[in-house]
């Protein structure tokens with residue numbers, strides 16, 4: 062029997078993975094992102110940006126895979142390595158000119174250097190991204206294939222060294238203004254001299270600390286920020302002491318449980334001897350220090366480039382336009398909203414809407430009170446304990462918002478979370494997900510963004526058997542969540558991604574079946590195509606908490 066597909070009704074997206082828009086009103090930001098990367102990639106190599114020259118880079122196998130083609134800036138004889146080196150010079154000069162013009166210090170290893178770049182205008186930010194990508198590629202080429210694989214695989218040892226340094230608080234023990242001898246440093250720690258020295262010296266190869274004279278350790282900019290930023294310390298701790306052991310056990314987990322959907326059979330459980338006992342969040346719930354570390358690590362992540370809340374809040378930057386809902390004083394429910402920082406930011410921007418922040422009892426209890434010092438903001442935000450694995454308690458809201466929630470769950474759990482909304486949904490209710498949205502294939506993203514997002518996807522596997530999703534996976538998730546419901550269905554509206562942001566805004570609307578678009582607008586899908594994969598339902602005892 063033929064299946065009906067509701068794609069392409071609200072979305073301009075198609076199987077070529079072009080980005081879609083929300084109700085056709087918003088800019089095709091993913092596409093423009095891809096175009097800017099295409100342009101960047103082309104300019105990196107001194108070639109033309111085919112997409113902006115009439116030939117769609119999206120349909121070209123060369124759309125994002127840098128390869129040297131002769132062009133005005135790169136004659137046919139110019140090797141890929143020289144083309145990359147020239148581009149690095151050009152883009153670095155552009156960056157430097159901007160910094161000088163605005164009296165800003167250039168990036169430096171010096172301990173007194175700034176820990177972050179300031180917010181750069183788009184063109185200069187693109188130069189910076191080009192430098193990051195091109196230097197990586199040039200380095201790989203300079204190593205050659207065999208050597209780059211042979212030694213690239215050892216990056217986990219750099220993580221180990223950093224994790225140990227962080228665990229023993231070494232960065233805080235090094236004075237900010239003068240070197241310290243290894244002997245004096247050792248006297249301040251329980252780490253023995255040999256291990257202290259070798260771990261620091263491995264970190265030094267990544268410009269974390271330096272050794273001005275043999276046996277003396279001093280700060281670089283990176284070690285100084287590690288000494289001063291407690292959220293970054295938590296991020297390093299969470300990665301080094303939770304994610305690293307979990308990832309080291311993923312192969313074991315996959316070999317034992319190849320379906321890889323259960324929350325209690327991940328690399329994390331194999332690493333910490335909790336297989337079939339409890340999900341990671343439950344383990345953390347029993348250990349306040351570890352839970353606190355993860356919470357602070359998330360603060361570090363969400364404050365990081367490309368993840369800041371303003372990308373969702375600021376309409377001018379491509380954020381979500383709640384104008385119509387705000388005008389009628391509608392309600393947004395932030396499901397798994399932690400301490401409500403997103404709702405605070407939204408309430409500061411949208412002055413009439415009401416907000417409900419739902420999270421587990423413990424999280425709600427530990428939220429700051431009042432939630433905002435601005436009474437006009439605080440009075441419109443309610444914090445409510447709610448487990449999203451149970452039926453939604455806030456009925457008939459206009460928006461159910463999930464930020465960094467669904468990527469924590471494999472499909473069976475994600476379906477359950479969405480289905481738990483259904484009894485509360487009124488026709489037209491919007492489900493908005495703020496998560497990464499991966500391209501179907503590789504090489505269409507800026508290379509550094511792609512690295513971060515693909516790594517995050519594997520972190521999700523390691524800790525939770527969860528995943529980042531592509532647009533078609535989100536579409537299928539919504540289709541499956543509404544399947545079998547006689548009254549209504551989730552109609553997928555599309556994906557929008559603010560340029561410069563790594564997270565996407567994925568939207569569906571709950572519609573009564575009789576209100577669904579007419580058959581004329583519905584695309585026929587041949588039998589056997591896009592059949593959602595069979596998924597097991599999560600067992601109750603496996604739920605997060």
Ligand SMILES: C[S@@+](CC[C@H](N)C(=O)[O-])C[C@H]1O[C@@H](n2cnc3c(N)ncnc32)[C@H](O)[C@@H]1O
Nearest residue numbers: 397398399420421424447448449450464465605
């Ligand atoms: C990765 S954090 C995301 C927090 C927030 N949405 C953000 O954007 O930073 C996941 C959140 O889900 C909450 N959570 C986990 N399991 C939950 C459940 N079963 N019901 C409700 N909230 C839950 C956690 O307490 C945490 O605040």
